[in-house]
Amino acid sequence: MNNRTYPRNDQLNTNTKKNRYNDEPPSSDNDKANSNVYHDQISNVVFHGSMPRRKTIPPPISSNMQLINSPAPSPRRLRSTDGSDDEYVEVNNNKKKKRIQKQTGQLHPDQTYPILDFNLNNNCNTTTAPHSSVPAHKVTSPAQPVHHLANPQHHYQERPQITRESTRYAQTRYPFPPFVIRFNSSNVTTKQVSEDLIEHVKLKYQKTIQLANCRTSNIARVNNEHDLLIYIKDSDSFCFLLDQSTWPTKLCNLVYTFPTSPSIPPQLSLIIKNVDLRIDLEDFIDDIKASYSQVKNVIRMKNKFQSNIKLVKIELTSSSLKEQLLNSKKIIVNHITYDIDEYLAPATVLICSRCMVIGHFKSQCKQINETCKTCGEQCVDLKLHNCSQVEKCIHCQQNHKSNALKCPVVKSYRAELTKKILDINSRSMPKPMPKNNIYNYNYTYDASNFPPLPHAQSNLNSNNLMMIKLDDLIEKMTEVKDHLATLAINNEKFEQFMQDKNQHDDLTKQQIDSLLNNDNAIKKDLVQHSLLIERHENMFIKLLIPMFEDLFTLIAGQNQDKRGENRNGGVLVLVKHGIHVSRVDCKLPNVCVIDINAEDELRILGIYASDSRSWSWDNISPLISNRCVVYGDFNVDLEHDTNKAEILLNWADENSLAPYTPNLPTSLRSNRIIDYAFARGMNIDIQTHASNTTSDHFPILSVISTNIKQNVLGTNVHWKVFALFSEYAYAFWEKRWNVRNIDGTYDEYIKFLSLLTARCTITFPLDRYRVALPTELRSFMPYVRALSFRALRTKSSELKMEVNCLRKIAKTELKSFLSRQLSIALRLRNTSSPISVSFWARTKRFLKPSSSTLHAFVDSSEQIIREPGKMCELAAEFYEDFFKKK
Structure with a gap:
């Protein structure tokens, strides 16, 4: 019986599933033409031997290269979505069976014989099917059954065989990526979608498209979404449907979308x-x-x-x-x-999802346990497996997953598989017919032409010698294998080194280019700077430097020490706007005296006392008051200048002046303190302000505690006068309005309004500020006053009683209005509104001076509060209650 394997496009029926896995490898017509069948009647063995021939893989040129998974229509069965489906159907060819039976008349149809497969072709692409019960170069007797046992230990294939399943797996997948369409409803059938699509293209474009399959997607979607995958048979249909405008707007009367577009195969x-x-x-x-x-x-x-x-x-x-x-x-x-x-695509490698071994499907796997693709450990159920997440390949023992395409074993297997597919395609090319197309179909098998093989000699010495040689050969092959593995590892390391070296060379090249660019830019800037220096060198040498020398000579001559007052010295006192001061008449040079109009009398003296001054310290004594501060540059260090300091301190003691000196030196030319202050009747704080200055002295800062009388003014605008004058000037501005020069006219009108507002505004002292009463209350109060005058004039008791009642009503309304205004003032006391200014002007007389020390408050529950924030809140609440009660 000769069973051949043919891929099919339709679904598998129950008759073909019985012979799904046949142990006999597939044979082609070319192999049969070059092979002979021998039957040894003594040993009951059938020999299949191919003619010895040497065959090399042709170079990849356009004449001998076949495109894998060609888009042309093919009778082969398309790829199944089931990972355990091996996609092969055993078909019994009865005609071929009769022909073989006719040629081998001595063999009974019901007999089964063990098969010996002599593979005389040295080409690595021709291999033995892995599921055959008889391994290559081994004779198995019918009395010796072969058992397949699952190997519980981990092992990897040193050289996986190119199986029939791997070859067909690489050739029978779907040749084109699917079109994915998405519906918002699950009430869609694949058959109806396929029919609607084919009918639409046929009616609208008069074109017939070939669909290979239509199925639903296994990926779960949300919101009741439903994805369909449509597979195409040929390239014309794929190219036609690649344009989404050729698709119908609806399929099965439902709107659909394209979540993705298929890639070009x-x-x-x-x-x-x-x-x-x-x-x-x-x-x-x-x-x-x-x-x-x-x-x-x-x-x-x-x-x-x-x-x-x-x-x-x-x-x-x-x-x-x-x-x-x-x-x-x-x-x-x-x-x-x-x-x-x-363009030749690389072949797809078949890897079992149960044992991770190359070359067979999951349904054909003989291993009982499942193998983890990450760590390579075996377990009964992968869902219950506790993976260590340490990647280890079962093929090469390296740190990557067992089904990774970067595995050296998988790469080598894919190369061998590609070579075999190319070899099959080259051998499947039509060969030249014999002369006159005559074949010898009348050949009859004659057993006399094939005598039986002689019996094996039972020479133990020769067998032992042969076994020793085989052991030596196996040992040497093992050494060669280890050496090749070491070379492969070194080659990978060298490749990685070369790759890193190339990247480093590229980075170095970029850095060198950047340095060259920077060097060129620096050279350009250097040339420009040289030109500028040469251009301005004459001007600096011949013009500016002599001019500065003359100027410095003049300044040095003016600054020579002379007897008398320094013409360049002096005292300047700056007063902030709003503080009222008066200058005291003083005839002494470099002395300035002012009186500050505060609640307490305060006088400030500014002195510049040079060594060549024309006055003495006693001349300053008449200007000293009970509360005064003397600031100045005294040119005397109270610690180091013994004689001068003694004279100055004696004068200060005579006038009850206390010295206040900063902690840091005030002179930039020496570490001396010559700028300080004397005070009488008060305490001051003084310090040196160490900052950048154009003088040869550091400035000093001082704080004086005093209360300044401020005359705060408020403003009020008479808007009635403003409105009447604006109405009066309306006719003038209406005539003056010019559309052509609208910007200039608008600026003049705004200036007019601002000046009119200033003329209608009056100022008054803020302490005389009163809140305006409501219009109804202002009208009601004169009415009550008029009734009171009438009651006095008429002496009417009834009118007097009515006036008293109305007065009570007016007082109640007035008190309620003032209370509301006080609440508003308290709420707006921390804003910039005019009412807040009036509030603090009225309440500041109840506050203590800022010079007093306040460390804590005692609240109503006799608790001491020291936090500043809580102290402020407690003070505000206290004064709020105080003003409400008052």
Whole structure:
């Protein structure tokens, strides 16, 4: 019996599921043409042997390379979404069965024979099916059954075999990515959606599209959303549906959306060769898209070191353009002709999701336990597995996941799988027919032409020698294997080193370029500065320096010590606006005396006492009052100048003056304190202000505690006068209004209003400020006063009683209004309103001077409050109650 495997497009039926896993490997017509079947009647063994031939993989040129998963229509079954589905159906070819039975008449149809597979081809792409019950180069007798046991220990395949499942898995997946459409309702059937889409395209565009499958998405959505995946068979249908304007507005009478757009598959991609790395890729892309509007993406390819190479991949949205470019094998970009070829996608590797071994599906796995893809440990149920999260591959024992594509074993397996697929495609090409198309179909098997093999010799010595040689060979192969593994690891480290070196070289190159640019900029600035120095050198040497020398000579001559008053010295007293002072007449030079009009008498004297002054300290004595402060530059250090200090302190004692000196020196030329103050009748605070100054002395700061009489004024605007005058001047401004010069006229009108407001404003002392009474109360009070005069004149008792009642009403209303105004004043006491100014002007006489010390308050519950914030709140509440009671 000869069973062959064919992929199907329809669903699997129950008849084919019984023979789903056949241990016999698939055979092609070419293999049968080059193979013979031998039957040993003595040992009851059937030999399958292929003719010895040597075959190398041809180089990848356009004539022998086949595109994997070609978009052309194929009778192969498309990829299933089930991970455990191996996607193969065993079909019994009865015609082939009869032909083989006719050629091998000696074999009974019901007999089963063990199979010996001699693989004489040294090509690594031709391997033995992993699910065959007989391994390669081994004869198994019918009496010796083979048992498959699950290996509980972890192991990795040193060289995984290219299985039939891996080859078909790489060739029978869906060749095109699906179109994803999203509905807001789950009441949608895949069959109805497919029929509506095909019917819409056929009726509107007179085109038939080929759908491979339509199924629902396994990803859970929120808000009752429902996603459908539509798979396409051929490239024409995929390119047609890639344009979303060709889709109907509704499917199954429901509105839908496109959450994503499918990517361009490799079947619609081409490779442009020998594209120079130095060209401008943006111009290259623009020129391609200008010449071919169906080009969607242009991508520069990279090697494994992530460096750009001379291959450029273009992704198309038209299959006809692809065929056109492949037929011409040329493309013109920027007036340059480039060779073009098909883009070959890498093969997909089949990895079992249960044991993580390469080459079979989960349904075919013989392992009982499940293997964790992260740590590589086996467990009964992965959902209950406590993973250590330490990545360890079961194939190469390195720190990555077992199903990672970067695994060296997976990479090697994918390379071998790609070579095998290319080899199968090259062998599946049509071969030349024999002359006159004559084949020998009348060949009859004759057992006499194939005598039985001689019996094996039972020479123990030769067997022992052979076993020793085999052991030596195995040991040497193990050493070679270890050496190759070490070389592979060193090669990976060297590749990583080269990659890091390239990145470091690029960074160094960027830094060198930046330094070169900075050096060029510095050179330019240096040249400009040299030119400026040369240009202004003559002006500095010949003009400015001689002028400064003459000026300094003049200043030095003017500042020479002379007998008499210093003409450049003097005293200046600045008084803040609002403080009333009066100057006392004084004939002494460099002496200024002022009296401050405060509640207490205060006099301030400013003195500049140079060594060459024309007056003595006794001349200052008549100017000293009971409360005065003398500030000045005395040119005497009270600690170091013994004689001068003694004279000055004796004069101060005679006039009851106490010296107040700062803690820091006041002279910039020496560490001397020559600027200080004398006070009589008060205490002052003084300190040196150490800041930048243009003088040769530091200024001194002093604080004097006193109460200043301030005449605070308030303002009131007579708006009735303002309104009447504005009405009177309305005719004038109406005639003067000019549209052409509206800005100038507007400025003049605003100036007029501000001047009119100033003329209608009167000022008055703020202590005479009174709150304006309401209009009704002001009208009611004169009315009561008039009634009282009438009662006095008429001496009417009834009118007198009525006047008394009205007076009580007026007093009550007046008291209520004043109470409300007091509440408003208390609420607005900390704002900038006029009522707050009046409030503090009236209440300041009840406050203590700022010079007194207040450390705490005692509240009504006899608790001591020391926090400043709580003290302020307690004082405000106290005065609020005080004014309400008053």
